[in-house]
Amino acid sequence: MGCLGNSKTEDQRNEEKAQREANKKIEKQLQKDKQVYRATHRLLLLGAGESGKSTIVKQMRILHVNGFNAEEKKQKIHDIKNNIKEAIETVVAAMSTLTPPCKLACPANQFRIDYVLSQASQKDFEFPSEFYDHTKTLWQDEGVRACWERSNEYQLIDCAQYFLDRIDVVRQNDYTPTDQDLLRCRVLTSGIFETTFQIDKVNFHMFDVGGQRDERRKWIQCFNDVTAIIFVVASSSYNMVIREDNQTNRLQEALNLFKNIWNNRWLRTISAILFLNKQDLLAEKVLAGKSKIEEYFPEFARYTTPDDAIPEPGEDPRVTRA
Numbered sequence: 001m002g003c004l005g006n007s008k009t010e011d012q013r014n015e016e017k018a019q020r021e022a023n024k025k026i027e028k029q030l031q032k033d034k035q036v037y038r039a040t041h042r043l044l045l046l047g048a049g050e051s052g053k054s055t056i057v058k059q060m061r062i063l064h065v066n067g068f069n070a071e072e073k074k075q076k077i078h079d080i081k082n083n084i085k086e087a088i089e090t091v092v093a094a095m096s097t098l099t100p101p102c103k104l105a106c107p108a109n110q111f112r113i114d115y116v117l118s119q120a121s122q123k124d125f126e127f128p129s130e131f132y133d134h135t136k137t138l139w140q141d142e143g144v145r146a147c148w149e150r151s152n153e154y155q156l157i158d159c160a161q162y163f164l165d166r167i168d169v170v171r172q173n174d175y176t177p178t179d180q181d182l183l184r185c186r187v188l189t190s191g192i193f194e195t196t197f198q199i200d201k202v203n204f205h206m207f208d209v210g211g212q213r214d215e216r217r218k219w220i221q222c223f224n225d226v227t228a229i230i231f232v233v234a235s236s237s238y239n240m241v242i243r244e245d246n247q248t249n250r251l252q253e254a255l256n257l258f259k260n261i262w263n264n265r266w267l268r269t270i271s272a273i274l275f276l277n278k279q280d281l282l283a284e285k286v287l288a289g290k291s292k293i294e295e296y297f298p299e300f301a302r303y304t305t306p307d308d309a310i311p312e313p314g315e316d317p318r319v320t321r322a
Contacts, residue, residue, distance in 0.1 A: 040203040042225060047232035048254045052277040055183055057195050057208045062179050064197035073177045080170055080177060080185050081127050085120050087160035088135045092116055094154045095147045105142035112138050132171040139164045152239040152291060159184040228271040231258050236281035239291040249296060283319045
């Protein structure tokens with residue numbers, strides 16, 4: 001009787017060996033990926049609309065991800081020009097709707113307003129030289145400036161003054177946005193955007209989610225495995241209302257949102273960081289004295305600065321209190 005030998009061929013044995021080695025490599029890589037995943041801090045940026053979340057993400061890119069390349073800067077030029085157009089359109093359109101209304105210091109500039117509201121508002125506007133000329137002249141008109149100073153009474157992007165002051169720079173054919181231009185540029189965030197960076201060999205994934213009311217339903221998609229929630233509040237928004245209904249106080253909306261997140265039982269294991277943003281704009285408003293915090297939050301009238309509050313060198317006591 002003959003002996004039964006190994007029925008596998010040499011090729012089959014080599015193939016099985018190669019498969020086992022491949023499986024080991026895959027398993028090793030999976031373990032490595034799992035270790036990296038566990039060591040990565042996932043930060044979720046939340047907050048009401050226009051609180052400055054996207055600006056924080058851009059700051060992280062500039063500081064820790066080599067900033068923006070030439071092509072990305074070029075792509076932002078159109079957004080910056082649109083910021084200028086939106087800013088001047090919004091201000092001059094508001095002049096007649098405010099109570100009391102604002103009037104041009106130089107009535108001869110009315111044709112410039114007509115141009116901005118009729119021509120510049122058209123789709124696919126190409127930003128001819130006359131647009132910048134009209135916008136610059138209007139921005140120098142004291143009546144337009146007076147309307148801008150009352151911007152808390154209507155919806156105006158935060159970067160309006162910054163870019164209107166830089167018209168002569170932005171209009172140049174060889175214009176390249178600076179880092180500050182990129183930080184100031186306002187583009188509505190819709191959806192979820194992820195930025196990865198490393199600080200002292202520690203990996204971070206930062207998620208930016210739109211803050212407008214119709215975007216908040218997407219927040220729940222981001223809570224899984226989050227290390228911390230950074231809730232961003234525009235501290236300067238105490239005298240402004242949200243775009244969604246032109247009625248609800250922006251700061252109150254932000255505080256209510258934060259309370260909802262803080263009290264959510266599903267999020268109790270996640271660290272929460274309250275980040276008070278736009279304090280430079282808050283200081284400007286407080287020092288201007290035209291819009292007092294207690295007019296919008298009466299309880300602030302009884303607030304006194306804590307004894308252990310340490311002001312910045314040369315800081316006005318009113319700013320420290322705010």
